[in-house]
Amino acid sequence: MIYYVGVDVSKNKLDCLWLRDPENNKVKTRVFDNTAKGHQQLGQWLLNNIKAKPEEVYVVLEATSVYHEALTYYLHNAGFLVNVANPARVRNFAKGLGVLQKTDKKDSAVLARFGYQNGLQLWQPEPDEIRKLKSMLSRLEALESDLLRELNRLEKAEISNSSDVVIASLHKMIGELKVEKNRVEQEINDHIDQFPHLKKDRRLMQTIQGVGPVVSRLMLSVIHSRDFKSASGVAAYLGLVPKLRESGLQKGRSHLSKVGPANIRAKLYMAAVVAIQHNPDIKAQYQRLLSNGKTKMQAIGAAMRKLVQICFGVVKHQSEYQPQST
Template structure:
């Protein structure tokens, strides 16, 4: 039996709850700053209170952007069992056990309870060092691309307004600097992928699919290395490409994409799907079939995005180049 710990991570602090006795609802809590210098103290607090080896302790937490990562990696290295709960399911559990007030302390308690009620947990495992490095590079690229779009929007607005030449020059310079750094970062990412055979192989497999170019292959090489998907449907769900029924008033049977998960993946897949509807026989056939059935162009493109992503998952999972099927 594991000793159950729940940790609610925030930007500046983290709340820990040790569930001492589930039946008697006894617990012990503690708040620590979310800083690297405190991680050893956190591990010591858990050891001191539970009085067991780390291998007998289950720590349940929710992914919270990047704020949980450093501490989770440290605790895993110390030997603790880590379970990262699905935020949606953890929220449903919190509501089911009747927690009325939502605080960081109550969230930590709910996570500790959630961990005790799970059977056959799929414990979290850290990525390989090369995948962690790729994750950091991809995050930086994503941030720069967002900054670039914001500066381009400001530049376009300023060019139509009566602004000083100095402001325009500043915007031109900023866009040029960001574009230069984006090019360098893309080169670094590509070089990093080439240096690691399994990443290089996956990217080559992805680019064997008509419609998948360097942008999408770069994104999906990282995605499939960082996430462990067992089925193609899981990938589509993660990317927010599962159809969602919307009915209201006289509008019946209308569907749209769920659009949950990373929007950057959908944005890149959208352009790839547009190309694939012209050059990939399987996707082109599906696209025109859906249009003939009365679907809108956006619905047909959404289906093309989903099919393209599922094909990508298939070639990586099977480690075989894409073989187009007869339409």
């Protein structure tokens, strides 16, 4: 027998709900601190109350920035069944239940009910090399953002004829940020090169016109983060599947679902713009969609999706990209 639990995760606390009787909607709730001690207390509370083995307890949480990660690993290592649910799927499920007002207790109830009605979908930890790669990529992105902000400040300072002290300080910070950015970038490349499968997969993806060093390392972190069964699964994870507008002035038009990591979509957008010019398959698709009446943004969205699908294909088949169009 499987017992269903929902945990609404926030920065400081965990709202836990055990769905004691799904048919009659009887529940038991408890709030814990989102700390290592709180995680242990939550796990013990579940075992004490449910009177079941960890492998009989199915805990559903949402992906919430980084705040769910420590609890997820704790529960998995303790033997519980864990599902880190896509927030977009949970929102749609909640709408179907008629849950309109958002509270922590209602959110945990929705998560428990989501697990009960959708069957077991088990989370598995990412390979250690991918977890480390993601953390380094996140640090690199932060450095790039800091560098861009300082460059913008320098531009404003020079236009406004600011103090020489301020301009000198900005130049110093920009120089240090560039050095650190280059160092972290080299660490990322060295990390990838340590693992033959990552090194090879990155090389294969870089045979695709439109995919360079930046997109290839990002796609490595995505494709190897979980057991994707198909290219469409990767595209859905990245929020690149078309979704039909159901209201408003653009009713009937499709747009990207935009769930998942926005930073990766931003990089894929730039890569798709390049691929439209230089990749024969994506260029042909782009022109065909425009001639069929699609907007430029819809055609670019399709180009992003196809680029992801090609990346998945060369990794899955372990072969270099061979254009189908001439």
